[in-house]
Amino acid sequence: MRLLGTNRSPYVRKVRVFAAEAGLSDQIELDIRKVHMANFTPDVSAINPLGRVPTLFTDDGRVLMDSLTIGVFLAGQAGRKDMWPSQQEALLRVMNTHALGTGLIDIMILLLVEKGKPQERIWPEVMTAATAKITAVLDYLDADVAALESEGCTLGTLSVAVALDYLDFRFKDIDWRISRSKLGRWHEKFIARPALRDHPFVDETPALAGKIR
Numbered sequence: 001m002r003l004l005g006t007n008r009s010p011y012v013r014k015v016r017v018f019a020a021e022a023g024l025s026d027q028i029e030l031d032i033r034k035v036h037m038a039n040f041t042p043d044v045s046a047i048n049p050l051g052r053v054p055t056l057f058t059d060d061g062r063v064l065m066d067s068l069t070i071g072v073f074l075a076g077q078a079g080r081k082d083m084w085p086s087q088q089e090a091l092l093r094v095m096n097t098h099a100l101g102t103g104l105i106d107i108m109i110l111l112l113v114e115k116g117k118p119q120e121r122i123w124p125e126v127m128t129a130a131t132a133k134i135t136a137v138l139d140y141l142d143a144d145v146a147a148l149e150s151e152g153c154t155l156g157t158l159s160v161a162v163a164l165d166y167l168d169f170r171f172k173d174i175d176w177r178i179s180r181s182k183l184g185r186w187h188e189k190f191i192a193r194p195a196l197r198d199h200p201f202v203d204e205t206p207a208l209a210g211k212i213r
């Protein structure tokens with residue numbers, strides 16, 4: 001299988017981590033494609049009209065778009081119902097946790113996009129609201145760490161762990177652990193999993209660090 005993406009994208013990292021957790025990493029080759037929401041990238045758009053990564057080419061010729069779609073496919077391939085349950089209640093729980101993790105990533109991307117703009121085009125209200133939303137999500141997760149613990153290793157909890165790692169990768173100035181020791185302890189334990197440890201963020205374009213990605 002061929003995965004279009006980068007080693008710096010949090011959505012692509014979700015897929016790399018999902019694949020590792022499902023024991024499928026050795027079946028996936030990363031095909032580096034740099035994209036940017038302010039660019040039209042014809043080579044990626046010819047495959048995925050959204051022009052986004054991650055996009056997965058499966059061995060049977062399917063093109064799968066979006067990190068969750070790919071994660072559900074990988075969990076299914078590996079027969080890992082613990083990662084993506086079929087039972088409705090358990091599935092809703094995992095989907096909610098996934099929504100928190102990937103939603104947190106979406107807000108961070110929005111913030112980076114604003115930060116990357118020329119000063120006169122930055123929308124300060126968006127920066128303020130996005131920062132407040134990041135705080136709210138972190139507080140919510142910290143208040144209910146028991147839910148993360150009881151869920152185990154799913155597409156949901158893996159997404160939350162990747163989102164927290166992205167916070168450390170791109171927002172080093174946010175000391176999120178200071179008043180959230182329970183979440184900090186959960187994250188520290190969870191990121192020791194080989195799937196997360198062996199697939200870190202790498203910035204292929206360090207000169208752009210802190211800018212839009």
Ligand SMILES: N[C@@H](CCC(=O)N[C@@H](CS)C(=O)NCC(=O)O)C(=O)O
Nearest residue numbers: 009011035036037052053066067213
């Ligand atoms: N919901 C998508 C988001 C993917 C996404 O936005 N990826 C970024 C890279 S970090 C991208 O492709 N940006 C280019 C664009 O939006 O045009 C997912 O979970 O895969």
